[in-house]
């Protein structure tokens with residue numbers, strides 16, 4: 001909305017070229033190594049996604065890198081296939097051998113790189129850059145030149161080297177913010193100033209050391225950059241590169257720029273790359289994180305159920321993701337009702353109140369309540385005895401490696417208080433023995449079957465206990481309870497079955 005107010009003051013391009021470097025800078029993510037076959041599979045997905053260029057690796061670096069670049073070039077993808085090369089003939093030759101369409105050549109230009117890494121002067125570096133571009137163009141290949149650490153390079157020298165490579169035939173110059181030191185305003189200034197002196201497209205390559213890679217990339221587009229380097233899931237050296245999914249969705253949604261990207265594939269490719277690289281996305285990662293379209297707070301869920309746009313900037317379908325209503329302590333009645341409806345579970349007011357109360361209680365204890373948890377809780381509540389003849393007043397259990405598990409219960413049986421303490425092989429056994437002892441004198445009810453199931457994984461999973469109890473008259477009843485505490489769930493399930501039998505009598 002507010003973007004409309006500044007659109008006139010910025011000269012937005014019709015489209016932005018996406019140069020994907022997941023397979024090159026993305027693979028430089030510490031701890032990540034992608035096999036040749038995996039590179040091929042990722043390249044095919046990137047091509048389906050619609051990126052313009054795929055930087056497949058650094059052919060001179062290893063046999064595997066060469067093999068991957070060659071094999072991907074052979075497939076005949078729509079995207080241009082690019083190989084990285086230093087401004088060295090041998091590196092360019094390695095890329096040429098792979099039959100790539102495009103070579104991205106680079107050399108450090110900042111005082112730090114000149115003095116400590118390259119041990120070369122400005123002129124020598126400029127000459128090597130020019131020679132490299134000329135050599136690539138002699139092979140009839142698209143040439144992109146990067147002044148590595150451009151954003152810490154003296155502006156006059158940076159301008160001079162870019163003008164020189166343009167004169168040498170470069171098709172595009174790239175401005176790497178190698179250590180992510182830029183902020184959107186400085187990035188905008190730099191691209192705008194460079195643009196005044198260059199005729200070929202300007203590309204940017206922003207690193208995320210201060211979490212500004214996407215913002216800096218967008219600021220560059222506002223200043224006239226035609227191409228952005230990005231990676232799936234923001235992978236890359238150190239804190240990574242600009243995340244492709246975030247850049248693309250911001251360009252489309254906030255700027256209204258048309259792109260070749262098939263955005264519905266974004267979530268899928270993010271998951272795929274995550275599986276292959278072993279780099280999991282944090283749940284709150286924009287666009288592709290597990291929580292990107294999840295709603296928990298009652299007010300938000302209410303809004304989303306009425307009209308999704310109230311709390312969603314884009315639909316999850318747009319990026320192939322799904323909307324999730326999460327149950328927890330912030331959940332409102334509307335969300336729980338809508339979930340129960342979705343599962344076809346009907347409740348009366350009292351039953352709903354009990355389910356609502358249990359969900360809130362679990363949320364207060366820091367538990368994330370899943371759909372399976374809700375179903376189990378609802379089933380326990382719906383299947384509960386209609387009348388509570390035996391009510392639990394108090395319950396305690398003691399257990400440990402040097403004590404015999406002992407449980408004590410205080411029950412209210414139709415107005416009469418009964419207490420009993422019993423031992424057992426474990427706390428659950430002790431608890432059931434204590435209940436049977438307190439009730440048994442008058443009711444003579446025995447446990448026939450006992451089952452327990454963890455609803456979802458983890459030590460804090462909800463436990464669903466299912467029991468069958470019977471008496472000497474042949475009456476049988478089932479009892480069920482779902483709690484985060486196994487002993488409590490067992491006590492409630494047993495009491496539930498006992499109440500059902502007492503009602504039958």
Ligand code: KIV
Pocket residue numbers: 025106146148149176177178179205207
């Ligand atoms: O970050 C960087 O400077 C690079 C270059 C190779 C372009 O990745």
Ligand code: ZN
Pocket residue numbers: 025176178205207236237
């Ligand atoms: Zn980089």
